Amino acid sequence: MAKFYGIGTGPGDSDLMTVKGANLLKKMSVLYTPEAKKASKSLALSIVEPFLNPELEIKQRHFPMTNDWEEKMISWQTIAKEISADVRSGQDVAFITLGDPMVYSTYSYLLDLLDDDIETETVPGIASFISMASQVQLPLCIDEEKFAVIPATVSAEEIKNGILQNDTVVLMKVANHLPKVLPILREANLLEQTILISHASQAKEVRQMTIKNLKETDKLSYFSTMIVYKNRQF
Structure with missing residues (x-):
């Protein structure tokens, strides 16, 4: 059939x-x-x-x-x-x-x-953020840690709460939402604990192991994802 x-x-x-x-x-x-x-x-x-x-x-x-x-x-x-x-x-x-x-x-x-x-x-297939975590060899969660996947299209309040309530947060669809996302991460002192990868695993991949120099006006590919690691040092 x-x-x-x-x-x-x-x-x-x-x-x-x-x-x-x-x-x-x-x-x-x-x-x-x-x-x-x-x-x-x-x-x-x-x-x-x-x-x-x-x-x-x-x-x-x-x-x-x-x-x-x-x-x-x-x-x-x-x-x-x-x-x-x-x-x-x-x-x-x-x-x-x-x-x-x-x-x-x-x-x-x-x-x-x-x-x-x-x-x-x-x-099933491998989601981009799973590939990203493997590439940088930083676990999304271990032991009793919690992690969340949040689209950057939601409100600033929802993003803040997600970061507050979880140990690791994947922020998807960030390309057009830097003016909303960056102030939240800056206020939480998490810019240096956030990685950003565009075109994960592709030949034209761009990887940033910190976003401390990223600006609200910067242009990103649609295929860009952040992982906020609150409990990792790298």
Whole structure:
């Protein structure tokens, strides 16, 4: 019976794809891959290219990066219907997503919109912050420590509370929120205990082991993540 698979690509390095994910991709008939801008090259697709069979049909679909919920929903519904039709026709279909499918991924919405009769399976991938912690060899949490993952899009108060209540905090989507994030970390005296990595594990990775010289007006890549380590010295 044909099936739909959601596969996490990991953060960027093709070698960080799971064996299961890579093996499944070799067997797929159709692959859906997201693009943030129309006609742009999909980063997720570039990661999985070494594992694709030559006969694979690739369908690159536009997922709008907008705050307009209705626009996004229309796009997701259209793609979900197309996927459902492909699976129902007897084809094994995969959708690839950066990092892990269950961590801040549009895939979660797409999964909910598929027709109920479609069999599905989700294959995990390495989230960017997991890769980052391994790269710098600093554990996210040990013993009874607590850690949180917070999108920098939330309010300053929520970020403050997250840092106060946890030992390690991952701040995602920081690129456009430095004017909000930096004063909080500066006030907490945590600038030198925060790492910043853009394009984790990719060839163009940029790594900063301290953000003490980072300014509110600095420009960062969309693929930038901070880890605030309250209990680590480095």
